[in-house]
Amino acid sequence: MPKPIFVLNGPNLNLLGVREPAIYGSETLADVGRRTQARAQALGLTVDFRQSNHEGELVDWIQEARESASGVILNAGALTHTSVAILDALNAAEKPVIELHLSNVFRREAFRHHSYVSAAAQGVICGFGAKGYELAIEAMANILAGR
């Protein structure tokens, strides 16, 4: 049986759906996880969906992906812009990586325009909200099929 895709979420994404539902929608991170699973299942894939506020824990998981995952979809939240450690871990993982953001970070504050994750990612998807998780699954399926 093929290894799962790791879908990893960084700091504050656990607040999704709880905080300001009028703006961000009432979908929680758990809902997003189910939606991601469903799309994966439809494509014959499995997903391991996690969240942490700790940079070190995300590094641990990416290292784990080296052995146990077929690919990594990473929404690193605010750590996207500051963590060289995550970049090093991604490079060491030697798996296909997709960078994901709910909002279009390029239309927000200037310090969110630079991403350390990009340097290790095959592609980037941002600005499509929870829908972006489904698109990332399809993009990953396409990459894995091409190997």
Next chain:
Amino acid sequence: MPKPIFVLNGPNLNLLGVREPAIYGSETLADVGRRTQARAQALGLTVDFRQSNHEGELVDWIQEARESASGVILNAGALTHTSVAILDALNAAEKPVIELHLSNVFRREAFRHHSYVSAAAQGVICGFGAKGYELAIEAMANILAGR
């Protein structure tokens, strides 16, 4: 009948599939167009697929989209990084915009990291090659459905 999605391609994208097929694949821009049409059709949408090497012509088309399109998917090629005129046209179009690139531009030369298109786009998809056009169609369908 709903208005088509404009899928607009900028300078040098007409060389796709002709130049270095060992690297970029043998799929031409016409092939990509057909693939994009197919995905749209499956979702009940139509596409108007065009390419130009001329900044002014792209500005004309985006202005035309204001009247005649339901949304714009734009792979502006090198003009992504230099054209304020395209940004102004996109803002005037008052349609949902998706920014698209074949390669992950954030891993290329520094001058390709800044995009004028981003400031007018709801979302960005890059690094997935021709597959990105399909993902963009699905993302646009999702946006149009939510209106």
Next chain:
Amino acid sequence: MPKPIFVLNGPNLNLLGVREPAIYGSETLADVGRRTQARAQALGLTVDFRQSNHEGELVDWIQEARESASGVILNAGALTHTSVAILDALNAAEKPVIELHLSNVFRREAFRHHSYVSAAAQGVICGFGAKGYELAIEAMANILAGR
């Protein structure tokens, strides 16, 4: 009979009056052209009023101005900030140049604060909407009278 003043308008200015009339007013570029003509006529001058979305076409017209115009009033739109080619053409034209903008570009995004046109212009008028075209005609009349 004296040569006309060239009043040249760059990308997206053809949308004037069409887009968001509540904000920009219902005056179209054609209306502005008539108003500009009227003021010129009152001062004994003629005007050649044009618009293009193409940088190369604007360069062609500025070169034409070298032979056929008494002066150039240029609202280059977004090309103001990116076109060295227009700067070179203006320098080659050897005619008095007035830089014109509908809005006060210095209160907008930072990339609109730099103008290549300024380096070749005798004066700048910005922020007065369509009224600025009339002021530019009077300023040009004053310059031509002083020659």
Next chain:
Amino acid sequence: MPKPIFVLNGPNLNLLGVREPAIYGSETLADVGRRTQARAQALGLTVDFRQSNHEGELVDWIQEARESASGVILNAGALTHTSVAILDALNAAEKPVIELHLSNVFRREAFRHHSYVSAAAQGVICGFGAKGYELAIEAMANILAGR
């Protein structure tokens, strides 16, 4: 009777017409004042025309304008580029502001390209010498009429 337009002049403008008449013309600041008055009178407006070399005195006058003027035309001279205090006073005045310069400051030294005044001004007129004062009066008349 309507409140006058304050036309305020900053450091060194009192030297106008005295210094290098071959270059700057023999018109003094008093002459410019009379010319400004005349244009205002023709449009049914009055002008209060002043000059100071002292930043604090200009701030005092702009605060006075809050109560006693219908608008402010400001040629802040060298203080244009250094005075945040004038910017704050202009914002507090809550009157239409026009920024004015005799020369095209964008063709001079780089430190003259940035203006704190612009951030509070509706429009800018520069490079037309004393004629610019007349254009500014007409532009202000147009703004006041539109209120």
Next chain:
Amino acid sequence: MPKPIFVLNGPNLNLLGVREPAIYGSETLADVGRRTQARAQALGLTVDFRQSNHEGELVDWIQEARESASGVILNAGALTHTSVAILDALNAAEKPVIELHLSNVFRREAFRHHSYVSAAAQGVICGFGAKGYELAIEAMANILAGR
């Protein structure tokens, strides 16, 4: 009974009073905590006083504040200058935030002059040592009273 004010301290603040008492004074972080409690009590308020060297734990606590605190006083130590994740958590908390530093960070190295916390804080107090904690409590009391 009203919710407590969270007073959160970042990396290395646990060394207070232990390290170089001749310079930093012999007051430990526990002493500072008692002093902070006393001032709060005098104003009819309660305090929850914590310290961590882990960025992720501070994010967890700020998320907790969203439900359980009336406001947040944050001395983020070195994380002030690098943590976008803390900024995002503060913005999500939707509580009044006061930024606090023992020393005047603006007189130290240049990389300490920029604060991500400031972008989410109503006010800043720095340079008054342990006394600053008391001032922050009074400032917070004033903010809460004004709601």
Next chain:
Amino acid sequence: MPKPIFVLNGPNLNLLGVREPAIYGSETLADVGRRTQARAQALGLTVDFRQSNHEGELVDWIQEARESASGVILNAGALTHTSVAILDALNAAEKPVIELHLSNVFRREAFRHHSYVSAAAQGVICGFGAKGYELAIEAMANILAGR
């Protein structure tokens, strides 16, 4: 009898309470002065409360503080960001200095993030409105008691 604390206010602060009371509150600078006096009196201190729009006059007062004040609380307004002369005067005064702002300047325009006053101040208080004057008095009392 001990020397008074000089509380000095820079350009445009005389407009407090007059301008936009709905936003800034109806408290005038005179009200703030009385409040500051009251807090000082409660701590057994006296205050000399002044305002000027003139940089030179503020320098004169800070020089006077060298002989006649026990400490300086300075809200330099816009001169905070531009006046090296005030910095030099503060350094020459050889008195404790507290920097004060009504608003959190770090959330406003970028040019307000740099302060020349900070380089001579023991501490900074900003963002608490008129309340900040009271906090500054208490902080100064604490500093003077520690001498």
Next chain:
Amino acid sequence: MPKPIFVLNGPNLNLLGVREPAIYGSETLADVGRRTQARAQALGLTVDFRQSNHEGELVDWIQEARESASGVILNAGALTHTSVAILDALNAAEKPVIELHLSNVFRREAFRHHSYVSAAAQGVICGFGAKGYELAIEAMANILAGR
């Protein structure tokens, strides 16, 4: 018969010899073309000599060179400094490229010191006026002989 060398000229070069002959000489671009042809003929080569003010047209011609030219000598004029699209086209052409300028651009304004063309050119010749076209032909002959 071998393919010709494309000698491509950008915006405003059509004014050569017409504008200020006292300074730039009375040689027109047509004269330069004849001189270039002559040198090529002497070396057994042919030349296709063109000029355009339109960026898109230059991109079209460089794409054409991919099929129809043995090499490209490019004097891109002002587009040298702004056109990423031309850079991309040159890279796609997979032909030897020589960058050419009439004047020594490194002694002119700072914005002319950066060239996008250089990143795709084997060599650069600048500052020798029309003579530079002859030198470029000889340099290209040498490159082609070495293949």
Next chain:
Amino acid sequence: MPKPIFVLNGPNLNLLGVREPAIYGSETLADVGRRTQARAQALGLTVDFRQSNHEGELVDWIQEARESASGVILNAGALTHTSVAILDALNAAEKPVIELHLSNVFRREAFRHHSYVSAAAQGVICGFGAKGYELAIEAMANILAGR
């Protein structure tokens, strides 16, 4: 008995010897630890050798070194370039510090050229692979002997 030298390793160094042995060698971090111990023993010293992916844990250990170590040899990995918290902890530790890297970081990406660790380190050794740990032990022995 003298206190041990803390030899601390940051994120991703636990992958040493596991990842790409053809490139990085088959020596694991445990092997490096034994080699470091051996050199220390030969010089009459002991070593406490640790690794963590968590910035906060490294800060905890450096704080522990304040009481329990004679010196700190730190290979902070990616945190070298981003962690102000580690810098603060090192300064508080008041022990000799040696900065260590396996590779010559000055030949890698630009963001690896700046080190916060350097500001607290007596010396730096980089580029000698596992051998660098032995050199660092000898350098530390020399420093400790000189105290």
Next chain:
Amino acid sequence: MPKPIFVLNGPNLNLLGVREPAIYGSETLADVGRRTQARAQALGLTVDFRQSNHEGELVDWIQEARESASGVILNAGALTHTSVAILDALNAAEKPVIELHLSNVFRREAFRHHSYVSAAAQGVICGFGAKGYELAIEAMANILAGR
């Protein structure tokens, strides 16, 4: 009788000799003035020696120099680094100008390394304390003799 040399002193120089005599010497500005007069007298020249904390007053005096002085020696103190108005006044004065500083400003903070005065000065003397005034007089005598 020849016009005097204006020796003008800016903000805070009135504190000379009063503040920290152990460091700056016990010579007051009045003493320096007498010394300057003596050197001038020995060379057959007269001096007008003034000081002000007000930028506007210094501008007034430099304008006065235009009519009434043979040259200007200017120690502008902190205004050296911020006043464009003084630069404009010096250029308008059309007299030889010598820039003077007591200390070597190039060894102090970075913001003191840039001088607006230099752009209008024939020469600069700094770092020699009160002696510098004598050297400046001799340098000015030499310049005036060469006219």
Next chain:
Amino acid sequence: MPKPIFVLNGPNLNLLGVREPAIYGSETLADVGRRTQARAQALGLTVDFRQSNHEGELVDWIQEARESASGVILNAGALTHTSVAILDALNAAEKPVIELHLSNVFRREAFRHHSYVSAAAQGVICGFGAKGYELAIEAMANILAGR
């Protein structure tokens, strides 16, 4: 008899043809010298061909060129990017100067993109290897003929 052209070569160019002949070719600097002489002779000119690793010696030679040469062709090697002394010497020489490089320096590291030599050179030739010396001789002949 006319004065010779000085062809001066800077640091490390003496290694040409010795180091990595597979890459740089087996032509030594002596060979290049002979080729340069031959082209000069064919055009009726003579050449003085030299090399030094010492900046001071190159300055001496350029000073000598002032008296003894008709023009200077300078391949300054690495000193191109760092030597203001060579720039000053070239300006003092008052001879036509051609800047020469074997490789296209604009495609190498960023610190090689700036040239002090360019500011004193009439033209630049780079990227054509040893062939560039011949082209430089022809360009110099053309310049000398035009005098």
Next chain:
Amino acid sequence: MPKPIFVLNGPNLNLLGVREPAIYGSETLADVGRRTQARAQALGLTVDFRQSNHEGELVDWIQEARESASGVILNAGALTHTSVAILDALNAAEKPVIELHLSNVFRREAFRHHSYVSAAAQGVICGFGAKGYELAIEAMANILAGR
């Protein structure tokens, strides 16, 4: 017999031990040379130890190392930060290079943080005083053994 290691010292290192012995120690460069020889001898290696104040002479020696040395240990002193010529020579030498500094240059002035030598060095050792020469010899021995 194997070729010696060149240990090369740049400007001002000849003053070692002479200048301020209380700070730098009384060990002269000759002493350091003997210590370096001793360590080399213990490892079965020989050393050629030299010093020069002249950049050109250091370039000559590095070129000589190409033929006559097994490796280069370089303490380039101040030339570390300014000499591109030394970098080019090191690259041409095709020998292992170790960069050495007595002090930790990263804790000194900002202009000492950049090193041209690093780009050609396998490793860097700095901050250990004369001890660093011994460590460099051991590191070089390790490198040579691994070849």
Next chain:
Amino acid sequence: MPKPIFVLNGPNLNLLGVREPAIYGSETLADVGRRTQARAQALGLTVDFRQSNHEGELVDWIQEARESASGVILNAGALTHTSVAILDALNAAEKPVIELHLSNVFRREAFRHHSYVSAAAQGVICGFGAKGYELAIEAMANILAGR
């Protein structure tokens, strides 16, 4: 007998009086040397006056000054802006240093505004031509008298 003052001149100053006498005057460096000697003699001092185009030779002389000179007056010419080695030598010399320039370097190209010499100099004199050498002697006499 007291040690002489070293007056050292850098690259290209040997051309003084030879090059463009209409501009720089007909005084040669030898003339300037005699004038410098005369002023020194009048003050009871002696001078050692030298010139070199070689950085290394200037470093040698400054090292010699450590033993053999009472002070150093240095006109380093172009090396002022590039030589860290000269700065280090000046710091090691432990003698009073005066920086000297013939022209006002602050009115020339931007790269001449930064001086490494300033960081080691007590004072700076520039812009007074050969007269500056006399002023420097008097300033040095004053410094030496004050020791």
